[in-house]
Amino acid sequence: MxxxxxxNLSKSFKVKIKEKGFKGSLKSIIHPKYKIIKAVNNxxxxxxxxxxxxxxxxxxxxxxxxxxxxxxxxxxxxxxxxxxxxxxxxxxxxxxxxxxxxxxxxxxxxxxxxxxxxxxxxxxxxxxxxxxxxxxxxxxxxxxxxxxxxxxxxxxxxxxxxxxxxxxxxxxxxxxxxxxxxxxxxxxxxxxxxxxxxxxxxxxxxxxxxxxxxxxxxxxxxxxxxxxxxxxxxxxxxxxxxxxxYHYLNKKIVEVKSKEKIDFNDEDGITILKEKETNLKLEIDTRKKNLSDVLKLIDPENIIDINISNTPLEQIISEIYKDNKVEKLKK
Amino acid sequence: MKKYLFIYKSEIMSSLQYIENNLLNFLGYFMHIFIFFNLWDYIYSNPEELINGYSKCQMIWYIVITEVIWVVVGGRKLCRLISDDVKSGNISYNMNKPYSYVGYRLFSHLGEGTIKFFIFIVLGGMVGYLFLGEIPNLNIIQLVIVVISLILAITIQTLCSILIGLLSFIIEDSNPLHWVYGKAVLILGTIFPIEFFPTAVQKIAKLSPIYVVSYGPAKLFVDFEIKTALNILVAQIIYLFVVYKLCMLMYNKGVKRINVNGG
Incomplete structure (x- = not known):
């Protein structure tokens, strides 16, 4: 039920606008100007x-x-x-x-x-x-x-x-x-x-x-x-x-601590977020590169520690807020 | 009505938590009465002398009563509260409760005033008796009528403050308007009876709320006449009805204009 x-719900507010300074304040008394703000749009x-x-x-x-x-x-x-x-x-x-x-x-x-x-x-x-x-x-x-x-x-x-x-x-x-x-x-x-x-x-x-x-x-x-x-x-x-x-979660974060430096610079779908000596933080775009392919690029003997995590939900939501590109994220 | 009585009761319970504030406020009240007692004591050359129909004893008791109404209602605070509710949009949070905002504010304010009323009427009466050594001669029925008139005066004065507060829907900030209204009531009916003013002013004052919210009950207490009592009670009932209706009209028109942005 x-x-x-x-x-199709909409709501607009009428908001008074004022030019800057004292002159603007006086002007707004004589000729008040308003603008319509659409708070909720259909x-x-x-x-x-x-x-x-x-x-x-x-x-x-x-x-x-x-x-x-x-x-x-x-x-x-x-x-x-x-x-x-x-x-x-x-x-x-x-x-x-x-x-x-x-x-x-x-x-x-x-x-x-x-x-x-x-x-x-x-x-x-x-x-x-x-x-x-x-x-x-x-x-x-x-x-x-x-x-x-x-x-x-x-x-x-x-x-x-x-x-x-x-x-x-x-x-x-x-x-x-x-x-x-x-x-x-x-x-x-x-x-x-x-x-x-x-x-x-x-x-x-x-x-x-x-x-x-x-x-x-x-x-x-x-x-x-x-x-x-x-x-x-x-x-x-x-x-x-x-x-x-699951649909919008198409990025993984991989943090690797290695014995020797690993080079990912020319790999498509891998973005280096942070690099400090042999510590690396990567963002993998799983639409372009499989996680297993990325792991294959790392010699297991070289790994001291590795951590794989999802992009935090908070980041996904703020991307949706920022870009309004839901469809793009979906793809 | 039951829910409004519960609002009234809850406010009494709440104000019992800070009863000592009322006792401190009484010091201010006492100072006022003390000043006016000395002022009128100086003006009246002998206690039997009448000035504009009032003896010294009647004059002091008049102020004792009107000041009680003035302090109990304390309308400026209520007006500011409502005006702020309107300006900030907080008034809207009362809208989705199953009561009327006007009724809620009225009974809540009356609840807050009830404890004050009992403290001030008892202590004020004692101060008056201490200064004058006598109280106006009223029988029990006359006293009941005076008390009814006092309650009506406090209720109407509260509604007037609510109405002025609600004017913030139109004029943005109604506090200055309440300041003017408050001073008019203070001068024309609280510290001086209406009879002390020129005839033209008296006519206006008798048609204004001053007649029912301040002058009326105090006049009955110091000089009870059944004809005056009837006039005052009828005027109070009419005012109560009209001001309440105006409050409801203002509220119902106003809430449609509410803009609440954010949070």
Missing amino acids: KVIEVK ISFDVEEGEMIAFIGPNGAGKSTTIKMLTGILYRNEGEIKVLNLDPSKDRKKLAYKIGTVFGQKEQLWMHLTPMDNFKFFAAIYDIPEKEAEKRIEELSNLFEMESFINTPVRNLSLGQRIRSEIVASLIHNPKILFLDEPTIGLDPVVKENIRKLIKKMNKEYNTTIFLTSHDVLDIEKLCKRVIIVNNGRIVMDDTMNNLK
């Missing part, structure tokens, strides 16, 4: 129930604007949006009962209250009867391992504990879709990993659809099976994580 349907996609989808892109790509239109915060200019068969801008209140949102950089909790009081508050906001709310809070606090700090005021919690509380607050009303906008921003690697595990567990237990934006590639890699990459307001890639890894 499709829970999100987006067709995008279409669907999301199935229970999917965990990453919606990523560089800063200013239009991902947050899209999330805000999907949650009814922003009005669209053109196109159609259906979230759980509701139009977010017309049925915003109705939709609010069915979706949850966590904006990593915006707090929704009351800082002076404990997570428990906050959860009760959110339960009341979502019209959940007291007994049902208590049961739900207990269930979620167990799932998110919150027993040790559920009665500590939010202002005294660590960032990781606060983010966990934020996510639980968004889940009190048992939403069908959870929108997570950079939920692990500012967290240390251990806490990040913990949050990811909990999100995964929640998706498994409640079949909650997860719509995630993040700049952290590990968030995307570990949580999502499907990735949509946006840039300049357009979708530049919509594919499964496996396809992204």
Whole structure:
């Protein structure tokens, strides 16, 4: 069942422009000039129930604007949006009962209250009867391992504990879709990993659809099976994580430490990334040269150490961001 | 309505965490009352003398009450909060919650003001009694009416601050407007009763929010008359309805113009 349907969605912002200096400031009062910025430009996609989808892109790509239109915060200019068969801008209140949102950089909790009081508050906001709310809070606090700090005021919690509380607050009303906008921003690697595990567990237990934006590639890699990459307001890639890894992953990194210097200078498909005495770091374009052919060029007797790795996913994504050349990468 | 009462209750619980701030604020309030007590003590040659219909005792009690409303509402902070919400786009994060932003801000602010109200009304009453040795003679029904009028005044004043804050949708920064409004209420109804001003100004002031947010309840406390009480309560109910509707209109029109870029 499709829970999100987006067709030809566009959103433009009118932004005031000002010439430089004091003169420009005065001029902008008398003759204000505006320019139209197309933040989202004719995008279409669907999301199935229970999917965990990453919606990523560089800063200013239009991902947050899209999330805000999907949650009814922003009005669209053109196109159609259906979230759980509701139009977010017309049925915003109705939709609010069915979706949850966590904006990593915006707090929704009351800082002076404990997570428990906050959860009760959110339960009341979502019209959940007291007994049902208590049961739900207990269930979620167990799932998110919150027993040790559920009665500590939010202002005294660590960032990781606060983010966990934020996510639980968004889940009190048992939403069908959870929108997570950079939920692990500012967290240390251990806490990040913990949050990811909990999100995964929640998706498994409640079949909650997860719509995630993040700049952290590990968030995307570990949580999502499907990735949509946006840039300049357009979708530049919509594919499964496996396809992204294997189709676009056509470069290997080979690091060799040898007894004697090896010369690869004239080999097509091999780029020397780093060379320091007998230490070499090579990038192999597997479309031009097989890895086994490269290895044949190295005398095994000469090798002290060798390490072969994939191009980091982060690099692949940033190449897609930079060049917008998805097709080229695919080939 | 239940959810708004929960917002109100949560804000009371939250403000109980920093109750000592209110006690410190009371020092500022006490200084104001002390200054005006000495000022009016100097102006009134004898306590029975009437200036514009007010005895010295009525004059001091008038300020005790209006200053309580002034401090409890503290509208400038609320206006700045809403104006910043509008300018930064933070207002949008309240939009996907199943409550009205205006209702949320109103009940949250009233919750914050409730603890302040009890502290200031009790301590303010004690200060007034300490300085004057007497309190206006009101029976229990009259007292209940004054309290209702006080609650309505605080609610309307809060809504007025919300409305001015929401004007940021149109004028970018509504804080200067609130400064002007705040000073008008302070001078024309808080530190001086309306009767102290020329007739033309009195007419304007009686039609303005000053009549219902400041002058009204204080006037009833110091000089209760059933006819005046009815006038003030009716005016307060009309103002409550109109200002609330204007807030909703401004919010509903404004959110369509929201531009939230980034993060």
